[in-house]
Amino acid sequence: MTKVTMTVNGKSVSGEVEGRTLLSTFVRENLGLTGTHVGCDTGQCGACTLHVNGKSVKSCNMFALEADGAEVATIESMAAADGTLNTIQQAFQDHHGLQCGFCTPGMVMTAASLLEENPKPTEQEIRTYLSGNICRCTGYHNIVKAIMAASGQDVSAVAAE
Numbered sequence: 001m002t003k004v005t006m007t008v009n010g011k012s013v014s015g016e017v018e019g020r021t022l023l024s025t026f027v028r029e030n031l032g033l034t035g036t037h038v039g040c041d042t043g044q045c046g047a048c049t050l051h052v053n054g055k056s057v058k059s060c061n062m063f064a065l066e067a068d069g070a071e072v073a074t075i076e077s078m079a080a081a082d083g084t085l086n087t088i089q090q091a092f093q094d095h096h097g098l099q100c101g102f103c104t105p106g107m108v109m110t111a112a113s114l115l116e117e118n119p120k121p122t123e124q125e126i127r128t129y130l131s132g133n134i135c136r137c138t139g140y141h142n143i144v145k146a147i148m149a150a151s152g153q154d155v156s157a158v159a160a161e
């Protein structure tokens with residue numbers, strides 16, 4: 001076992017991990033931050049997306065030890081301490097961008113990275129950026145609408161369900 005230390009959601013944390021321990025496992029099992037979901041463990045679904053040093057990362061594709069010293073943000077950092085949703089989360093709620101909710105933490109974290117890089121994305125840019133995040137429920141249209149709305153843009157032109 002090896003000690004790993006990182007900053008997660010603004011707090012310094014450390015733990016003992018094996019070389020094979022995934023970052024997704026570390027945040028869920030060592031830190032109890034179960035908002036990061038694991039859908040496939042093979043880098044395909046995007047449910048485990050979080051931010052490492054400001055960039056979206058599929059945390060099942062990264063060993064915990066690779067994040068030693070990094071700044072990590074999980075979905076738990078998105079809402080305010082009193083539970084008030086952030087702009088992206090609120091837009092997902094307002095535009096029905098979720099059904100079962102399993103993909104939603106990864107979608108929100110990916111959307112946050114997109115809007116950081118590109119504050120006014122087109123519908124196609126949103127769809128392309130989300131290509132690594134799979135949703136089995138919504139058909140994506142309302143997710144795209146939510147992200148358009150979160151960026152302050154008109155959602156009426158987004159393809160209907």
Ligand code: FES
Binds near residue numbers: 041046047049059
């Ligand atoms: S659980 Fe990481 S991409 Fe599916």
Ligand code: FES
Binds near residue numbers: 136
């Ligand atoms: S809302 Fe169910 S997988 Fe996306």
